[in-house]
Amino acid sequence: MENIVRTKVKDLLKSEAGHDVLAKGWVRTKRGNKNVAFIALNDGSTINNIQIVVDKTQFEDCVLAKITTGACIGVCGSLVESMGSGQAVEIQAKEIEIYGECDPMRYPLQKKDTSFEYLRSVAHMRMRTNTFGAILRIRNQMAFAIHEYFHSKGFVYLNTPLITESDCEGAGQMFQVTTLNLEEALPRNKKGGIDYSSDFFGKQTSLTVSGQLEGELGATALGEIYTFGPTFRAENSNTPRHLAEFWMIEPEMAFYDIKDNMDLAEDFIKHLVEYALKNCYDDIKFLNDKYDPELIERLQSVIGTEFVRLEYTEGIRILEEAVKNGIKFEYPVYWGVDLQSEHERYLVEQHFKKPVILTGYPKEIKAFYMKQNEDGKTVRAMDILFPKIGEIIGGSEREASLEKLEARINELQMSRTNLEWYIDTRRFGSCPHSGFGLGFERLLLFVTGMSNIRDVIPFPRTPKNAEF
Ligand code: 4AD
Numbered sequence: 261m262e263n264i265v266r267t268k269v270k271d272l273l274k275s276e277a278g279h280d281v282l283a284k285g286w287v288r289t290k291r292g293n294k295n296v297a298f299i300a301l302n303d304g305s306t307i308n309n310i311q312i313v314v315d316k317t318q319f320e321d322c323v324l325a326k327i328t329t330g331a332c333i334g335v336c337g338s339l340v341e342s343m344g345s346g347q348a349v350e351i352q353a354k355e356i357e358i359y360g361e362c363d364p365m366r367y368p369l370q371k372k373d374t375s376f377e378y379l380r381s382v383a384h385m386r387m388r389t390n391t392f393g394a395i396l397r398i399r400n401q402m403a404f405a406i407h408e409y410f411h412s413k414g415f416v417y418l419n420t421p422l423i424t425e426s427d428c429e430g431a432g433q434m435f436q437v438t439t440l441n442l443e444e445a446l447p448r449n450k451k452g453g454i455d456y457s458s459d460f461f462g463k464q465t466s467l468t469v470s471g472q473l474e475g476e477l478g479a480t481a482l483g484e485i486y487t488f489g490p491t492f493r494a495e496n497s498n499t500p501r502h503l504a505e506f507w508m509i510e511p512e513m514a515f516y517d518i519k520d521n522m523d524l525a526e527d528f529i530k531h532l533v534e535y536a537l538k539n540c541y542d543d544i545k546f547l548n549d550k551y552d553p554e555l556i557e558r559l560q561s562v563i564g565t566e567f568v569r570l571e572y573t574e575g576i577r578i579l580e581e582a583v584k585n586g587i588k589f590e591y592p593v594y595w596g597v598d599l600q601s602e603h604e605r606y607l608v609e610q611h612f613k614k615p616v617i618l619t620g621y622p623k624e625i626k627a628f629y630m631k632q633n634e635d636g637k638t639v640r641a642m643d644i645l646f647p648k649i650g651e652i653i654g655g656s657e658r659e660a661s662l663e664k665l666e667a668r669i670n671e672l673q674m675s676r677t678n679l680e681w682y683i684d685t686r687r688f689g690s691c692p693h694s695g696f697g698l699g700f701e702r703l704l705l706f707v708t709g710m711s712n713i714r715d716v717i718p719f720p721r722t723p724k725n726a727e728f
């Protein structure tokens with residue numbers, strides 16, 4: 261067997277029949293009759309299986325018995341045109357090697373229960389299912405497409421720190437990082453607070469909620485940068501759209517105003533969806549047919565449509581009008597309120613029936629760094645709202661004026677001691693600039709049609725769950 265080079269299933273399925281091949285993978289199913297067995301073999305390279313035809317008289321019973329769902333095997337045989345429907349080629353087995361048996365009584369994926377909830381409880385195994393194979397291949401393609409997109413535009417990929425002393429979003433949702441011994445009485449300072457001088461970094465530190473502040477340092481030196489990495493939020497929201505550890509893409513561009521920022525975000529997201537349809541069609545088609553018959557249509561419609569650009573104030577007016585007309589929301593609507601997902605989805609799914617870029621939010625509900633509008637009430641924020649998802653992107657033009665930025669920091673009574681380095685961008689050669697953050701898993705929710713964010717990341721971290 262070892263004198264033939266292994267071919268991946270994806271490539272086998274595209275090969276011409278008429279030669280000997282070696283396939284390796286995991287058994288998805290085995291069926292057949294007294295004389296012949298048909299094995300569906302998958303190696304993760306594609307959603308599709310290669311069919312192995314086994315003449316049972318040529319193999320010992322003890323080998324055949326070990327070929328059960330989940331077992332890992334290598335098969336050498338001739339690639340022939342398939343008589344059956346569903347595949348062009350199949351392998352007529354000559355030699356079979358069992359690499360790893362799989363006890364059907366104990367294999368977690370053997371169970372009848374294939375609900376997403378059950379599969380989350382066996383997340384260490386769920387990648388072996390068709391569904392999670394498809395999702396994770398799409399995830400991989402999307403990551404590649406993101407790097408390629410920015411690379412082609414000359415953006416610099418900037419690696420911002422994961423451990424930080426600043427709270428970019430100012431929401432106080434940070435996971436603390438410490439090596440202080442929590443079993444012992446903590447060292448105290450004169451005021452009775454914790455004395456961090458003996459902690460690892462000599463100060464209080466946390467996992468980052470966003471790489472933006474450091475991204476701005478990069479943009480105001482390199483011109484255009486993007487980050488792509490994990491971010492962490494200790495927000496206790498147990499929803500289908502929130503993770504405690506999620507991946508974010510944050511481009512930051514010097515000399516972009518809010519309109520340039522919106523144009524880039526819209527082009528970026530359309531490019532990604534288009535890329536997915538082109539490069540992950542088999543996997544998307546599988547998800548479309550199995551779970552979400554409107555998925556492909558929804559993806560296509562986003563590429564072909566111009567996103568609505570709407571002022572927050574106008575958005576509130578539309579929502580208030582809807583309430584007047586009898587639409588019931590769980591949360592109240594009034595000018596100044598932070599929109600809930602139900603409001604965002606009403607605008608996108610019911611009212612406009614396409615993605616919406618909402619701008620001009622009240623400054624009170626947005627972070628300190630956003631450019632303040634002349635009215636003194638609103639900021640140049642932009643959130644992109646998507647069907648089925650709600651907010652998929654959050655961003656803004658940044659406040660470039662030192663005076664206004666400092667005033668806002670003081671107004672919010674933020675500690676300046678660990679922000680002076682950031683304020684330096686406005687002190688020394690300040691420039692107009694903008695940026696945004698795309699939640700990678702929110703994008704994947706949209707592209708895969710999955711309805712729970714726990715199902716588009718291999719190992720979800722959510723309140724009370726950090727298994728595997
Ligand atoms: O709107 P957010 O909080 O914005 C920022 O962090 C800015 N610093 C981005 C920037 O301007 N550079 O988060 C950005 C996006 C959201 O639109 C959403 O898609 C995603 O990150 N996101 C989450 N995704 C999963 N789980 C969570 N808990 C998320 N919180 C935000």
Ligand code: MG
Pocket residue numbers: 643651653654
């Ligand atoms: Mg946001």
